[in-house]
Amino acid sequence: xxxxxxxxxxSRDNSLRNVTFEAIAAxxxxxxxxxxxxxxxxxxxxxxxxxxxxxYGADRVITVQHDNLKNYTSxxxxxxxxxxxxxxxxxxxxxxxxxxxxxxTPKVASKLNTGLISDVTTIxxxxxxxxxxxxxxxxxxxxxxxxxxxxxxxxVRPNNIPALERDESRTGDVQAxxxxxxxxxxxxxxxxxxxxxxxxxxxxSVVVAGGRAVKSEEGFKPLYELAELLGGAxxxxxxxxxxxxxxxxxxIGQTGKVVTPDLYIAVGISGAIQHLAGMxxxxxxxxxxxxxxxxxxxxxxxxxxxxxxxxxxxxxxxxKKIKA
Amino acid sequence: xxxxxxxxxxxxxxxxxVVSNGQIEEDAAEFIINPYDEYxxxxxxxxxxxxxxxxxxVTVGDEDSEKQLRTALxxxxxxxxxxxxxxxxxxxxxFTTAKILEAFFEEKEVDLILAGNVAxxxxxxxxxPRLASSLDIPYVTTITKLEIDGETVKIxxxxxxxMEIIETSLPLLVTCQxxxxxxxxxxxxxxxxxxxxxxxxxxxxDLDIDEDxxxxxxxxxxxxxxxxxxxxxxxxxxxEAQVKELVSLLRTEAKVL
Numbered sequence: 001x002x003x004x005x006x007x008x009x010x011s012r013d014n015s016l017r018n019v020t021f022e023a024i025a026a027x028x029x030x031x032x033x034x035x036x037x038x039x040x041x042x043x044x045x046x047x048x049x050x051x052x053x054x055x056y057g058a059d060r061v062i063t064v065q066h067d068n069l070k071n072y073t074s075x076x077x078x079x080x081x082x083x084x085x086x087x088x089x090x091x092x093x094x095x096x097x098x099x100x101x102x103x104x105t106p107k108v109a110s111k112l113n114t115g116l117i118s119d120v121t122t123i124x125x126x127x128x129x130x131x132x133x134x135x136x137x138x139x140x141x142x143x144x145x146x147x148x149x150x151x152x153x154x155x156v157r158p159n160n161i162p163a164l165e166r167d168e169s170r171t172g173d174v175q176a177x178x179x180x181x182x183x184x185x186x187x188x189x190x191x192x193x194x195x196x197x198x199x200x201x202x203x204x205s206v207v208v209a210g211g212r213a214v215k216s217e218e219g220f221k222p223l224y225e226l227a228e229l230l231g232g233a234x235x236x237x238x239x240x241x242x243x244x245x246x247x248x249x250x251x252i253g254q255t256g257k258v259v260t261p262d263l264y265i266a267v268g269i270s271g272a273i274q275h276l277a278g279m280x281x282x283x284x285x286x287x288x289x290x291x292x293x294x295x296x297x298x299x300x301x302x303x304x305x306x307x308x309x310x311x312x313x314x315x316x317x318x319x320k321k322i323k324a
Numbered sequence: 325x326x327x328x329x330x331x332x333x334x335x336x337x338x339x340x341x342v343v344s345n346g347q348i349e350e351d352a353a354e355f356i357i358n359p360y361d362e363y364x365x366x367x368x369x370x371x372x373x374x375x376x377x378x379x380x381x382v383t384v385g386d387e388d389s390e391k392q393l394r395t396a397l398x399x400x401x402x403x404x405x406x407x408x409x410x411x412x413x414x415x416x417x418x419f420t421t422a423k424i425l426e427a428f429f430e431e432k433e434v435d436l437i438l439a440g441n442v443a444x445x446x447x448x449x450x451x452x453p454r455l456a457s458s459l460d461i462p463y464v465t466t467i468t469k470l471e472i473d474g475e476t477v478k479i480x481x482x483x484x485x486x487m488e489i490i491e492t493s494l495p496l497l498v499t500c501q502x503x504x505x506x507x508x509x510x511x512x513x514x515x516x517x518x519x520x521x522x523x524x525x526x527x528x529x530d531l532d533i534d535e536d537x538x539x540x541x542x543x544x545x546x547x548x549x550x551x552x553x554x555x556x557x558x559x560x561x562x563x564e565a566q567v568k569e570l571v572s573l574l575r576t577e578a579k580v581l
Contacts, residue, residue: 074453078457098484102465106452106454107453107456109419114419115542136447141550142548143547144548186492187490188489191486195484248501249484273338298555302578303557304567310563315567318570
């Protein structure tokens with residue numbers, strides 16, 4: 001019998017996050033001939049987003065629309081997820097390893113009494129068994145895990161499993177499901193936007209990160225300009241955060257975010273082992289540092305020894321030229 | 325208030341990871357309190373000092389975890405509990421740990437449980453939310469501010485760089501993110517006092533569970549190191565020429581622009 005796979009989607013600013021499409025691709029990889037059922041929650045109409053999931057490979061989509069699903073809460077999403085899971089009895093559940101994915105999946109796993117493999121970067125097979133690779137020690141090592149009992153339940157790290165090609169000719173059923181969402185025990189009073197529109201560091205294809213050598217909050221400005229030019233996000237080393245040049249939410253490293261963008265530009269970052277753990281699996285690494293002995297050059301694909309305050313503006317100008 | 329902290333020991337962040345036969349070598353490694361759990365210990369102490377009550381740190385681990393529990397006591401926690409699974413369980417996963425903790429907390433009166441956002445080794449961040457779910461109490465992950473006023477709790481939560489302001493109530497489980505506080509170092513008198521503070525050791529028998537109840541749902545079949553990254557090219561020449569060359573390499577060779 002073919003497998004049934006649930007993919008729980010996630011949107012930001014009313015459009016689906018790329019990791020949702022990657023999760024669909026992951027589900028397809030787990031069961032090539034399985035039925036992929038997309039799942040979406042929200043307070044507004046979800047039909048457009050549901051169709052997007054179908055274009056990216058879902059066979060059908062279930063939407064749950066409720067005022068109490070306007071903001072994510074573990075209670076709201078937990079109730080909605082459980083209602084869908086109980087109706088569909090899936091063999092597999094896949095979700096993105098995002099703030100929401102990390103928060104809600106352990107609750108669902110606990111309710112279902114199942115295992116959960118978080119933060120998967122690669123999927124392969126041992127015979128018929130899906131084997132999930134995930135980083136441990138912030139990417140200093142990797143482990144291969146299998147589910148030994150119950151539902152195959154995983155979250156996938158953004159930017160690692162490529163999405164399938166978008167195909168607008170695909171069609172599928174979109175079913176609006178009524179679920180009572182009640183007794184929320186946590187209430188979101190306010191969401192304070194601190195990041196730039198749309199680009200989240202863990203999903204960004206380019207990350208421009210600054211270290212202590214950036215010297216001040218003001219010093220980060222050219223980094224923001226460079227990141228914006230490349231459609232990327234800004235990150236920082238612990239040193240820069242501790243010095244108060246930027247918010248802790250930007251910290252990359254063993255304590256902090258782990259990122260794997262296509263392009264990582266390390267500006268004035270020496271490259272302590274804790275920082276390398278958070279970024280060394282990026283696809284291409286560029287290091288800009290005054291100190292030719294800086295450890296960051298040992299992991300960089302391309303290095304420029306020089307003063308960031310000279311190099312970064314030049315780089316911005318040069319990239320503007322090719323973009324023009 | 326009855327405040328509990330879930331604490332785990334992890335490799336020192338300075339450690340290089342050595343793998344042999346698909347296992348991580350632990351023998352020569354230095355262990356520390358998981359850095360995110362340090363925020364939890366610090367916050368627990370601060371909340372107790374403000375509202376009264378008692379802080380108990382709990383670890384599911386092995387004999388050696390006593391060292392990290394003593395450190396938490398030296399920071400100012402009142403009591404420690406080590407649930408030692410060394411002799412009873414060959415392996416475990418997040419399901420296992422959460423089940424053991426569920427059994428431990430079953431009979432306890434709890435106001436607040438604090439844990440780290442993730443442990444920096446396994447980094448799954450599952451145990452806290454799993455435990456809250458099975459105890460049927462609300463939870464908020466990655467918090468950066470915690471204000472308790474009677475039963476009402478006001479929280480600031482980091483959501484991928486943005487901030488949510490959340491209202492909820494006790495009993496509650498939270499997981500701690502950096503930015504929440506600045507963990508203190510144990511003082512010398514603190515270290516002396518910690519030696520005399522109660523550290524209870526339990527085995528899973530004492531919690532009325534046996535091996536089958538907590539059998540893991542997942543299995544690690546291999547551990548390996550990422551391929552050694554070769555040092556790349558450090559460009560040479562005039563700065564301006566280097567920048568031009570870099571942009572050209574990123575376009576044509578690396579194909580990321």
